[in-house]
Amino acid sequence: xLFLAEDYRGGFQxxxxxxxxxxxxxxxxxxxxxxxxxxxxxxDNLIGIVPVGNLDAYPDEDWQSVRDQAREAIFKRLASIGIxxxxxxxxxxxxxxxxxWRKRYNLFKGATHGLSHTLTQLAYMRPHNRHARYRNLxxxxxxxxxxxxxxxALVSARLAAERIMDELGMxxx
Ligand SMILES: Cc1cc2nc3c(=O)[nH]c(=O)nc-3n(C[C@H](O)[C@H](O)[C@H](O)COP(=O)(O)OP(=O)(O)OC[C@H]3O[C@@H](n4cnc5c(N)ncnc54)[C@H](O)[C@@H]3O)c2cc1C
Numbered sequence: 483x484l485f486l487a488e489d490y491r492g493g494f495q496x497x498x499x500x501x502x503x504x505x506x507x508x509x510x511x512x513x514x515x516x517x518x519x520x521x522x523x524x525x526d527n528l529i530g531i532v533p534v535g536n537l538d539a540y541p542d543e544d545w546q547s548v549r550d551q552a553r554e555a556i557f558k559r560l561a562s563i564g565i566x567x568x569x570x571x572x573x574x575x576x577x578x579x580x581x582x583w584r585k586r587y588n589l590f591k592g593a594t595h596g597l598s599h600t601l602t603q604l605a606y607m608r609p610h611n612r613h614a615r616y617r618n619l620x621x622x623x624x625x626x627x628x629x630x631x632x633x634x635a636l637v638s639a640r641l642a643a644e645r646i647m648d649e650l651g652m653x654x655x
Contacts, residue, residue, distance in 0.1 A: 483510050485559050497533060500540045502551045508532045508559060528568065530556035536591040537580045545579040553577065595631070596624035604629075611642045620646055 486507045487493035493503040509531040514521035521527045532552035535543070560568055580592025590596070597603050609626045613619035622642040624630040629638075647654050 484508075485510070494533075497535050498539075500535060500543065502532070502534065502548055502555070504555075505559075506532050506552070506555050508552075508556060510556065510560070525573070532556065534580065536593040537584060538591045545581055549577050549579050590625070597630070599629055611638065612645060618649075 484507070487503060487505050489503070490507065493506055496503040497506075511529045511531075512526060513529065514525075514527050530553075532555060534548055534552070537543075557569055560566070578586075580589075580594075582592075583589040583594055584592035597608065601607075608629070609621060611621050611627050613621070620642045622635070622639040624635050624638075626638055627641060628634055644654060
């Protein structure tokens with residue numbers, strides 16, 4: 483479920499100014515509702531995602547404090563729709579900040595979605611699947627063509643594979 487901030491545009495402006503808005507937009511997902519194997523029997527799990535800036539944009543950010551604010555914002559939003567007791571039932575909790583994403587997955591600037599889809603980073607301006615100079619070097623993934631997200635990254639892999647097969651004159655059937 484997506485919870486959009488009442489002041490959606492203002493919320494993103496606050497992020498650009500290095501602050502977490504009081505009531506940020508957020509995304510809550512309960513994956514065990516689709517696949518029971520994702521939680522122990524009789525338990526549930528909940529993922530809450532709050533958008534924040536990247537490490538370069540805010541090199542001096544106190545990420546632990548941002549994490550605490552984001553966590554509170556999730557509990558408050560859930561309470562506002564009548565789910566007020568989540569906090570009391572937590573048995574295990576893991577929190578990731580941009581620092582965690584960088585450390586754990588080597589994500590550039592800790593940015594979970596890679597290069598953003600701004601006008602100057604879209605279409606021809608986005609890094610291509612094939613290196614401009616080293617023509618036998620190919621790229622696949624969120625920060626190249628066509629863009630970010632799991633389905634899109636898979637399309638990127640297909641495009642790169644098709645190009646390589648094309649180059650090698652291989653049949654793509
Ligand atoms: C919390 C969160 C929620 C998301 N929600 C969604 C969603 O709902 N829908 C959606 O479509 N997308 C979502 N995304 C985005 C999506 O996960 C990414 O866009 C996608 O995974 C990018 O795929 P990728 O293959 O480019 O990179 P990644 O999935 O990041 O894979 C890169 C891999 O390379 C490894 N690696 C890095 N450096 C090295 C190195 N030097 N040597 C060897 N290996 C290395 C990393 O460990 C990693 O395993 C979400 C991302 C996050 C973090």
